[in-house]
Amino acid sequence: MGNGDGEAAEKGLSKLGLSEFAQFKEGNRLEMKAAQGRDGNGVIPRSAWETLSAFANTSGGVIVLGAEEPEDDTFNIVGIKKPDKVIDDFWNAALSDDKVSARFMQDSNVSKKTVDGKDVVIIRVPRADRHVRPVYINGDLFGGTFRRTHTGDHRCSHDEVLSMLRDSSTSSQDGEIAKSAKMEYLNRDTVAKYRRRFDSLNDNHVWSDFDELKFLEAIGAVAPGDDGKMHPTCAGLLMFGEHRYITHEFPHYLLDYRQEVGENERWEDRLVSFSGDWTGNLYDFYFRAYNKMKAALKTPFQIEGIDRIDDTPAHRALREAIANCLTNANWYERRGVVCVWREDGLEVANPGDFRMPIEEAMKPGKSDPRNEALLGMFALVDVGERAGSGMDKVMGGWAWAGYPEPTYKVEFGPDRTTLTLPFLNSSGVSSDFENPEDNRTNKSDESGKRATERRKDAIIAYLEDHGPAGRAAIASAVGLQASRASELLAELVSEKAIIAEGATRNRTFRLVDQL
Structure with missing residues (x-):
């Protein structure tokens, strides 16, 4: 969505009490359903129960009844005329073994909110404890068990259901x-x-x-x-x-x-x-x-x-x-x-x-x-x-x-x-190792020289312990980018501290007295 749409949606969801907007959206843990019914009084759509099962068996999530999400990734509040009846209908079904296999929802998970004069029902579905998973619907273990992925709800395969059943055991698998x-x-x-x-x-x-x-x-x-x-x-x-x-x-x-x-x-x-x-x-x-x-x-x-x-x-x-x-x-x-x-x-x-x-x-x-x-x-x-x-x-x-x-x-x-x-931060820069109390390199010339010598010492120590090695392995071992490792290796070769052997592509480095 564009920045304007995203900001508007986030403000609107904040009115719903969904301050975790970014977290829910990023993990595909937010589901909106118009839930109007024929007369606009509100109804719980069949797909809402599939989403409830999916959220419970995955990482939890939020279902908003009375809202819809157009293709541009914004959302519209359409409202429900009789939200209290929708909530009663939800609990009547949720507490029925014929509809939901486990009673893991709490009263506080379902609430009514009014936004711009329109009522919506918010259902916060927690991740179910592994001892009650899989959570399935309509009394159908293998046909009514769902999980949530980045693309939406999917019906679990036979193997996925068996995996959750094994995890539900109180004894160790092994x-x-x-x-x-x-x-x-x-x-x-x-x-x-x-x-x-x-x-x-x-x-x-x-x-x-x-x-x-x-x-x-x-x-x-x-x-x-x-x-x-x-x-x-x-x-x-x-x-x-x-x-x-x-x-x-x-x-x-x-x-x-x-x-x-x-x-x-x-x-x-x-x-x-x-x-x-x-x-x-x-x-x-x-x-x-x-x-x-x-x-x-x-x-x-x-x-x-x-x-x-x-x-x-x-x-x-x-x-x-x-x-x-x-x-x-x-x-x-x-x-x-x-x-x-x-x-x-x-x-x-x-x-x-x-x-x-x-x-x-x-x-x-x-x-x-x-x-x-x-x-x-x-x-x-x-x-x-x-x-x-x-x-x-x-x-x-x-x-x-x-x-x-x-x-x-x-x-x-x-x-x-x-x-x-x-090893690298988001900008692709490797951290510099100095000591446990201060891992930041002092930018002064003298400190820079000491840091260079320590890195050279680390390269020599690595070759002492591991024998001849290639540039990439040495760079990773001492926490350097490839270009910086090449510079230090060239200096060590010129100082006659190490010897380079082989063509550029497969070149290895060893200590002078190593065979």
Whole structure:
């Protein structure tokens, strides 16, 4: 809409008490219906119930009866002559099991407003708690369940309904026995690596004396079946299994890491669970993906004693983000977990939506993990935040490094949650890393020289830790734009601190004494 139309619409909606105009419009969470009926007294259209179901099963929204939205994206108040009767009709139907499957609406959600002498009915539909979803209408679970997308209401597929039903359970999805799994499906090397880490972090733990089977039962990876024998749980299969076996239970299972930093290739590095040259399970993926992605983070060149300090709150934020992604994934959904390293930031995406409103999940201590058994297993080896969602740790750690604020995006149909950890602000400028107390570069010449030397030190430290590397990887690792990285690399070459090898397109840089 044009600026004039937008301002007029916003002022009009403010009269309706809809101060969240921009938020509702941007998320397609505002629905207007003339609802006139034959005589103008007002009626609740059938489509309003579909929208109510859609809002309840997605992120909530507002239905305005007595208004219409022309094609120019403005709105007109047409009014309803008997709004009180419309409200009574709404509650009579909403409280009927034949119309709406769950009683999640409250009296305060429905109100009457008068705008320019015309009455309208405003229905604020909250996001329904996952324990009562899916919210469906007309007693038809598979035909009367709707979700809201950017294009409007859509009738949910059979798989979407089943996904919401699984999420409505009070028990964790991953705690049940994996029906298709056998004990030999668990990779013994991965189990051994997990146990070594557990023992190193938990001195004299009572579980340390358990044999392997008893230890796996203690952490929730296996459980006794109806036959009295031990079988892998879904969590155990995901954590310690191999891709070829995991897909027996979860056909859409996929883990995918990509480094999309190169200018001339689709990706410079890739790791997928189905490649066959590694296990493809969650435990191994977590460490492989993190060790690759952490190279993108800026590391302050600090010394404690004789050791470099290269684990920062930003590194912890990244670890938390990957752990959250894996433990909140809906492994029955399509597209799998995807972690991407790009020049402008990192991205982690998992199938499945948030099981609580994002604004609630942002609060410290708030958590509703989809896979509690996985979360517990990771927490036992100091991976992930068991006490809460960990989102506050992600946000705080990224802010500590001076990076722009991370963003979450939730899509529906299929459900997907994407966390973006940006390196660049909206103008495409990278933040400069100075120190935790002051991440802004002093503009004086002397300070600029010190900043340049610190960046050169960071490049040398990166090459010491990782060996020969290309310009793009170095730039991302130390938080520089490609052009600035090229300048500093050229200076280091001229200073004989590093050596450049190869043609321009595939050139790599190494320390003088590195082979």
